[in-house]
Amino acid sequence: METQRKINPKMMSRVSHIVLTFIIIMFAQRSHASEAFTTADSVTLTISIVDAHSKEQLAKLSITTYSDFIGNYGQENNNRVAIQKFNCRDGDKLKIRIPAPSNIFWLQISYHPGDDPYTISLYAPNKVYYMENTDNLNCILGPTDIHFSGIGSEKMNLQRELFRYDFPESPELEKLQIEERKSKKVGAYYQLRTIVDKGLDSLYDIKVNLLQKYKPLVNSTIFYALENESIAIRRKATLKGLRLILESEVEDNASNEAEMYFLDHIEQLKPKIKKPILPLSYSYLDNIYDFERISAHIKNKGKEAISFDKALFKEIIEKYGKITRDKLLLKWFAYAVRNGLDVSPYFEEALKNIYDPVDSATIVSIKSKMMTGEPFFRFDLKDNLGRSITLQSLKGKVILVDFWFTGCGPCRIMASNLEPVMNHFAKDDHVIFLSVSVSSKSWWLKGIKSRQYTASAQLLTYTNDMGYNHPLIRYYNIQSYPKLMLIDKFGNLASFEPPNPTNKNGKNQLIIAIEKLL
DSSP: OOOOOOOOHHHHHHHHHHHHHHHHHTOOOOOOOOOOOEETTEEEEEEEEOOGGGGTSOEEEEEEEEEEOOOSTTGGGSEEEEEEEEEEOTTOEEEEEEEOOSSEEEEEEEEEOTTOOSOOGGGOTTOEEEEETTOEEEEEEOSSOEEEEEETHHHHHHHHHHHHTSOOOOHHHHHHHHHHHHHOOTTHHHHHHHHHHHHHHHHHHHHHHHHHHHGGGSOHHHHHHHHHHHHHHHHHHHHHHHHHHHTSSOOSHHHHHHHHHHHHTHHHHSOOOSSOOSSOOHHHHHHHHHHHHHHHHHHTTTSOHHHHHHHHHHHHHHHOOHHHHHHHHHHHHHHHHHTTOOOGGGHHHHHHHOOOHHHHHHHHHHHHHHSTTSBOOOOEEEETTSOEEETGGGTTSEEEEEEEOTTOHHHHHHHHHHHHHHHHTTTOTTEEEEEEEOSOHHHHHHHHHHTSSOOTTSEEEEOTTOGGGSHHHHHHTOOSSSEEEEEOTTSBEEESSOOOTTSTTHHHHHHHHHHTTO
16 A cells, blocks of 8 residues: 655755756757658658858768667667768758668767767657668757657657656656655655656656547557557656665665665556557666566665576566567666676576577577677777777787767766776776777867876777767677776776776775786
8 A cells, every 4th residue: 555645845845946947948949950862771851950150160960870779778789770970060061871671760860069078968868769671761959959850750759758858867756766865864856756757747647648649640550559658758767766776785764765665656657558569668678677686676675786686587487578688688788787797697598598699699699799808909099199009019918998979977077986996096007098089089188188088097988979970888888987897907898888987886896806817
């Protein structure tokens, strides 16, 4: 039975203000465009740039196509078909041929204004559009908005509208959550979660109305996929919030109340879809993953984190079937590797239970690339002095690789937390800290100059203006940053996910991991 609790009016007012403000600012400018053409195996997207800020300085545009997208957990296993990058400015009209690997596929649009290295919110990495191979599209793209026209544009504009009502990562809300956790007041977290969920419900109601408005205009398969996605995103926001509290390794009122909230609302939080169709909603898969992780955490309370991963692997194998199981296993491997679990004993069991040959090949690829002891990719990078830095030239050294880009907030946090680790090995010339930027040369140099992303103790390199298309990045399919990797002195992969120095005890754990390789 759901626990009844009193709501603090002051807190309700603060959170309501956040939600209301978010809804108001969602209404932005609307534009129009003309038609384009398509071919059988590709679609053509003509983009008109409308951005006064890019008159003086070139903006960056990237278009990424996926044949399979399993979401934010296990991003490395999203099946990226192509990534195309362009320099552009106000008034440019770009005709872009986009590969269409199947009837339905996924498209990500990222736009970086010339004076801002950040990816703006409307084109964030989790905003991925469902596309069809019959699309014939144009769009007008500005620094804060995008509008589609042409064949298939109805579903694109529907998705654009739905993105507007994804619950925001509000700094004010984050501050409020920190305050409530620090207060250590009994019931504070439970109360906050209740209020935030009321805000989430109001945003979901707006999405439902949008879906009904566009239903007659959109392919039924796409409509049901987006309906499932909207339901899943609503649940995902709550599940993710609870999971982050429960896995924070802090035993306090908040963690106890997060567990209580989950158990009180377990029926509402169980992953559900309105209509079972393919392709599966990637947020629905995230729902299942979060739900099962929280369940495993509660069942294995008091045990080390890798116990959750072991229990979760068993749940996925026994509880889910065919396609859902395949995608969850891909997520599991990505997440388990990040948590430091030795995944080698699980490959055989996973491959016996994989249904789709493509997913089976992905598991085999994970095994060959992420496994400890496998030869590391033979890279060739340029440093800030113009020298060629290769894996062979660093042989005999233990190498900690830090992948980053200028404008990445978490990358700055990683850099500051790496400092104590680098200081520990300051006098040991057998340890190399290799900084690899995926930014363009100009932005890489700006990042170095800012001293926010690198340190003098690092060997500073970049991906030779190839960005995410550099063979090293493509080989490991790195799609989220910052990213650390550890190489032993023989040039083999020592850890695909070494201890994260931003975590509790992470710095000491990383130092120990490096020392073991010397």
